[in-house]
Amino acid sequence: MTLEPTPDRPRIDAYEKVLGRALYAADHPVAGLLHGMTVPAAIARGYIEAIDITDAKNVPGVVRVFTHEDFSQIKTTPAARGAYGQPGKGYQPMTSRLIRHRGEAVALVVAETLEAAIEGAEAVKVRYVPEPFSASMDDALAKAEQEAASKLSSGDAESVFASATHRIDVEYLHPQQHHNPIELISTTAAFEEGKIAIYEGTQAVAAFAGGLAGMMGIEPQALRGVSPYTGGGFGQKNGIQEQSVLVASAAMALRRPVKLVMPRSQLFHTASYRPHSRHRVRLAADDEGHLLAGIYETVQQNSQYDGFGCEHGVNPPRMYNYGSWRGNDRIIRVDSQTPGHQRAPHEHPSSYATECAMDELAEALAIDPVQLRLINDTHRDVLTRKPFSSRYLAECLRRGAELFEWGRRARQPGSLVAANGERIGLGVGCGCYKASMTPAITTLRLSATGRCEIATSGHEMGQGLRSVIAAELIEVLGVDPNKLEIRIGDTGYAPQHVTAGSWGTGSVAPAARTAALKLREELSQLTGAPLSDEPVHVQLMRTRRPVLEVSVDTVPLGKDRQAIDQIRKGIPSTTGPEYPDFMAFSWIAHFAEVHVEPSTARVRVRRVVSVADCGRVMNRRTAESQVRGGVVWGIGAALREAGETDPRFGGVLNNDLAEYIVPVNADIGRIEVDFIDEPDPKLNISGVKGLGEVAMVGATAAVVNAVYNATGKRIRHLPIRVEDLL
Structure with missing residues (x-):
């Protein structure tokens, strides 16, 4: 049976969602339900000296107040660290007096109503013994890892770079960011058919249930993980949350079902996030624009106690035909919760840095940025020398340039002006993501x-x-x-x-x-x-x-x-992007048009054209939605989003959607999406590759490069603010 293009169809679950029949984790009705609320730690590092729960227990409706004395038996197992031993979040609060990051739970109040649980949590009094802490990578108490987290190389990039005629050496800064899916993280533990049913919006229900069982010291068969719908995950929901085992353990102790919906303000301190990172990019090219060398060095924030891999250097060498390459990733430990995967976790920051650097190289060479990328197109991986299973990046660039009318771009920054006086800038950025x-x-x-x-x-x-x-x-x-x-x-x-x-x-x-x-x-x-x-x-x-x-x-x-x-057994087992005979990636090209108001320097993204190579497109509507969503994320990263950590107390200051600024409708112009739609039968029987992550990769760089084309100002940090352009 040949693989034909799929016809246009609506979502199979569209009516279920529109009519509210699709139940998310916190929606499931449970008889006799109790409600929980955690008490967040008010210090960034130290330990608990005393907890007074007297007033909390006297709140009408409060059933019980749990502290670390009730949960000291909870185990930290390999499963608790995410993908069974893989680097990730493993620290479990409320198992001792220790405080390792601000906002971690120090008490859990369970009550007959949510209102009583909240009032009880506010009545808990905690006395701490604080210790000195580091709030950022630049603090004196931050600890730099002595060895690089990962190293990638091909050829003698340093020597080639040193002898090249055309070189650039730039550093880009990427801020801390937070997922903020609309569905808040929640846990409901109920008793059904002789098992503990755990309702939680998660991306890993089996590993989640197995991990919880190990932490609680019970058989995995005693737990049933349920997550038929998840209201946005983006990597934040692929592990056990800090409150998950607390809620399950409380339900076991009380022999009644318990539900906790974590407030968004607390999630900024308990859930994973995209860490702050620095990216130094060095590129060398010959007179014709062929890339002779790429040197890429990154530093990424991490917590003091857990692991989260630093892999910024994995994707950039796959993008173009570098003559030689050297990559080096390092981490610096600070006193915060452990960061984690956030949509295109390392690929987005690395594409921002390297694709902006490619734009700077194009300017130095006086070569059109699209042409520079086409000159360096390749069908073989630089590091492994294996061919790609399929690669239509050049086609993405050519089709996108045609749809976008790239030919109207002015090489001289600031020279393209709209009728109302706004400066118009056009930018391009490309990306790839592993096909696993x-x-x-x-x-x-x-x-x-x-x-x-x-x-x-x-x-x-x-x-x-x-x-x-x-x-x-x-x-x-x-x-x-x-x-x-x-x-x-x-x-x-x-x-x-x-x-x-x-x-x-x-x-x-x-x-x-x-x-x-x-x-x-x-x-x-x-x-x-x-x-x-x-x-x-x-x-x-x-x-x-x-x-x-x-x-x-x-x-x-x-x-x-x-x-x-x-x-x-609930153990993750993925494969790719390296396969026995080839490497496999999805590819994308983004084109952005920005308008900059000259007196206020207000930036508006008026139009984006994105063309993706994701193999066979299984559903055009959902695929277009994925790409549009990724582009919106890219616009947010370029112009809006940043977690602001308070250096005095170690917490995130803008810990809500009022002050953690994300794009809204007024920020978004036209987003046009197209696909190459060529099946990749080498990879699987359906000829498909992933799309959700690659949709964001390169989008931020396209916006940042467009801002330069409009203003002539190279801003090498995110987000770009009005004061950067005045």
Whole structure:
């Protein structure tokens, strides 16, 4: 069966969401529910001297006040550190008197009502013994790692750079940022059918449930993780949250269900975030613009106690045909909660720095920025020398330039002026993101009545995973989407993988397609002839069987059957971007037009054109939505977002959506999206690559480069503010 372009279809769950029938974690009705609220630590480092809970216990409706004395038995296991031993968040508050970051929970108040829980939390009195702390990478108490976190090299980049005629040496600064998905992080622990059901919006329900079981000292089978819908994750919800085990343990102790919805102000201090980072970029080129050397050195903030990998240098050498390359990533430890993955975690900051540096190199060489990128196009990875499974970045650039009318760009900054006097700037930025996959376990059931049910591995976070599954079943089986039930994000139906890193579509699409093809094959054997164009359930009816069910395990390229054993245990097992015979990435090119008001220096992004190569496009509507969302994030990073840490107390000052500025409707102009839509059959049976992460990569650089083209000012920190341009 050939891979055809998918027709335009609405989201399979559109009506469910619009009508409010799609239940998110905190929406599930639970009888006899208690409500919890945490008390955040008021110091950044030190320990608790005493806690007075007398007034809190006297608040009407308060059932119990938990402190570290109640939770000292909670264990920190490898599973608690994210992806089973992978670097990540593992510190668990409220297990001792120790305070490691401001805002961590020091008490948990459980009450009959939310109002009583809040009032009780406000009544808890804590006396601390504070210790000196570091609030930023530049503080004297910050600890720099002696060894680089990662090193990548190809050739003698230092020598080549030193002898080159055309060189640039620049440093770009990226601020701390926070996810702020609209769905707040919440945990509900209930008792259902002899198990503890944990409702939490998560990207990793199986690893989450298994990790909780290990921390609580119970068997994994005693917990059921449930997250059929997640209201935005972006990497923040792919591990165990600081309150998760506290809520579950409180429910166990009280033998009643407990729910806690963490206030947004506390999430700025308890949830993961994108860390502050510095990027030094050195590029060398010959007279024709061929890249001779790239040297990329980064420094990233981390916590004092946990690990979060610094991998800024992984993607940039994959972008262009560098003659030689050297990359070096380092971390500096400060007294904060552990940072983590945030949409295009290292790829976004690295593309901001390197794509802006490419713009500076183009100016130094007097070469058009698009042309410079085309000159350095390549179909082979610089580091491994392996070919790419597919790469249409040049096509993205050419199509984007045509749609955007790039030819109107003025080389001299500030020379393109609108009728109202605003200076117009045009900028370009490109990006890539690894094409990864993970195993899946799928059960597909077809009824002679036409009803079709599929249970498989994956989480719906608004990206359209259900629509991807539906597309494959509709194409292969011709099922009626109105009679299709898709069960994902629930360990009660199928083992669940971590859905992150843009491997969701590249994992569920092949799983659904493989199951559908197997069902066709078995139905053909039952009928004794090749299937006709009639609906499959009609052909099943003729066999006098009410139901046909198949189960398949899909093992991604580069993995073996051990990956299936791992997913059954809730252990993440991903593959890519390096495969035995090739490297695989998604690619994108962004073009941005900004208008800068000359007297106030107000910047508005009037238009963006983005063209992506993500293999076969499974659903045009959800794909366009992903790219538009990524572009909005890129605009926010360029002009709005920054977490402001108070150097006196170590907390985030702008810890709400009133002062943590994100783009709103008035900030967004036209965002036009197009796709190459060429399947990548080398990668998987569905020919798909990820899109959600690459959508953001390079978008910020396009805006920043456009601001330079409008103003002639190179701003090498984010976000660009009015005062930078006055």
